[in-house]
Amino acid sequence: MGNRKSSALSKEILDDLKLNTKYTEEELSKWYESFKKQCPDGKISKTDFEKIYANFFPNSDPKAYANHVFRSFDTNDDGTLDFREYIIALHMTSSGKTVLKLEWAFSLFDVDKNGEVSKAEVLEIITAIFKMIPLEEQKQLSDDENTPQKRADKLWKYFNKKEN
Numbered sequence: 001m002g003n004r005k006s007s008a009l010s011k012e013i014l015d016d017l018k019l020n021t022k023y024t025e026e027e028l029s030k031w032y033e034s035f036k037k038q039c040p041d042g043k044i045s046k047t048d049f050e051k052i053y054a055n056f057f058p059n060s061d062p063k064a065y066a067n068h069v070f071r072s073f074d075t076n077d078d079g080t081l082d083f084r085e086y087i088i089a090l091h092m093t094s095s096g097k098t099v100l101k102l103e104w105a106f107s108l109f110d111v112d113k114n115g116e117v118s119k120a121e122v123l124e125i126i127t128a129i130f131k132m133i134p135l136e137e138q139k140q141l142s143d144d145e146n147t148p149q150k151r152a153d154k155l156w157k158y159f160n161k162k163e164n
């Protein structure tokens, strides 16, 4: 029992996650168990994360994008995702709440974390996303968004209209 206790989810993190996500204590405990199984040291490295992503997108090159997603959730900048960061990631990316998705999109685009999104940053992320779209599908995109540059221009115009 002594061993089990030290590997259990701490009450502090549990309370924090219950407060900040839609998940119940039961769900969180279940996730923690499977998280511990996959990552016994309690941390997901960037390489692990890229592997997980590669499994989801077997016919593409998700490395650059995985890198950006990882960065946007590694909130304490220590180069790994701990359980808390992982659950917040899950919560934000799967949330139906637009405000959370926007917050996440923003942290994804703000590559240098200076609180502003520049056009160069938008282009960088779009280029990473394009690497994940199979060529065949890229050909089917409409004329005004079939290259990273065009897509970024379009998104940039949209951002500028919506918000300053």
Ligand SMILES: [Ca+2]
Pocket (backbone or CB within 6 Å): 073, 074, 075, 076, 077, 078, 079, 080, 081, 082, 085
């Ligand atoms: Ca971290």
Ligand SMILES: [Ca+2]
Pocket (backbone or CB within 6 Å): 109, 110, 111, 112, 113, 114, 115, 116, 117, 118, 121
């Ligand atoms: Ca920035």
